[in-house]
Amino acid sequence: MSSLIDRPFAKMNGLGNEILVVDLRGSSARASAADAQALARRGETHFDQLMAIHDPKTPGTAAFMRILNADGSEVSACGNGTRCVAWGLMEEAGAREVMLETAAGLLECTAGEAPGQVTVDMGAPKFGWADIPLAEEFADTRAIELQLGPIEAPLIHSPSVVNVGNPHAIFWVDDLDVVDLRRAGPLLENHPLFPERANISLAKVTSKSAITLKVWERGAGLTLACGTAACAAAVSAARTRRTGRDVVVTLPGGPLRIVWREGDDHILMTGPAEFEHDGRLTAEMFSAAA
Numbered sequence: 437m438s439s440l441i442d443r444p445f446a447k448m449n450g451l452g453n454e455i456l457v458v459d460l461r462g463s464s465a466r467a468s469a470a471d472a473q474a475l476a477r478r479g480e481t482h483f484d485q486l487m488a489i490h491d492p493k494t495p496g497t498a499a500f501m502r503i504l505n506a507d508g509s510e511v512s513a514c515g516n517g518t519r520c521v522a523w524g525l526m527e528e529a530g531a532r533e534v535m536l537e538t539a540a541g542l543l544e545c546t547a548g549e550a551p552g553q554v555t556v557d558m559g560a561p562k563f564g565w566a567d568i569p570l571a572e573e574f575a576d577t578r579a580i581e582l583q584l585g586p587i588e589a590p591l592i593h594s595p596s597v598v599n600v601g602n603p604h605a606i607f608w609v610d611d612l613d614v615v616d617l618r619r620a621g622p623l624l625e626n627h628p629l630f631p632e633r634a635n636i637s638l639a640k641v642t643s644k645s646a647i648t649l650k651v652w653e654r655g656a657g658l659t660l661a662c663g664t665a666a667c668a669a670a671v672s673a674a675r676t677r678r679t680g681r682d683v684v685v686t687l688p689g690g691p692l693r694i695v696w697r698e699g700d701d702h703i704l705m706t707g708p709a710e711f712e713h714d715g716r717l718t719a720e721m722f723s724a725a726a
């Protein structure tokens with residue numbers, strides 16, 4: 437019997453990235469991998485990521501957030517999900533800004549000019565091979581060499597790797613369909629070079645301020661959008677001099693604006709958060725038939 441039964445939830449999305457926000461504030465309930473795997477099945481609670489919000493741990497923050505992928509794996513960052521949680525908490529408080537906390541640190545969120553737009557300070561990226569993490573030492577993570585099988589072989593350019601709260605590999609392509617990401621994605625996600633697996637993106641740079649992206653998400657598969665991948669692609673494009681530090685990253689679900697701020701190297705991600713419906717979790721939602 438799940439401890440989440442009868443807890444409030446909100447089904448939202450960030451550019452089509454399916455997000456389930458479960459409100460566990462004021463309770464001792466805790467989402468398990470099995471809860472996530474059950475709720476992620478198609479149905480009114482289906483999601484790519486579950487954002488479990490708990491009472492704040494740090495003064496000045498509105499909530500502590502745990503993030504679970506559809507496969508039940510727990511991760512430390514989810515850009516689209518953070519925008520959704522921030523939007524909900526700002527609506528609830530009638531506020532224009534809110535501070536959230538995850539295992540990866542504090543996230544300052546502010547309401548954008550347009551309704552439903554949210555800007556999240558995702559913090560600074562980490563580029564060291566051990567911070568990604570990689571299983572081998574690489575002096576320059578702007579372009580690493582990794583063994584590819586026949587399915588991934590067309591991805592000839594060495595990927596850039598970066599940690600933006602979670603691990604990402606960015607493959608630079610001229611054609612986003614150069615490989616079938618449904619087949620190549622899981623192989624690359626689970627490549628032995630990535631001991632914590634990785635989020636896999638195909639990135640096509642279309643100008644000094646524009647990138648088009650397709651993402652195979654660790655623990656979730658192909659999604660319409662991935663906020664952290666947009667951040668990862670933007671900083672990787674800037675550090676390899678493919679673009680400037682202020683870019684629009686267009687995913688299948690739509691565009692995100694990413695600014696890699698001079699000075700403190702923080703990544704500012706701006707995009708929409710959309711409310712779909714809410715309710716309370718029921719025992720039936722956890723049953724296999726869901």
Ligand SMILES: N[C@H](CCC[C@H](N)C(=O)O)C(=O)O
Nearest residue numbers: 514515516602654662663664
């Ligand atoms: N699949 C990602 C987490 C969610 C990232 C994505 N949904 C986003 O918006 O950032 C991971 O395992 O690191």
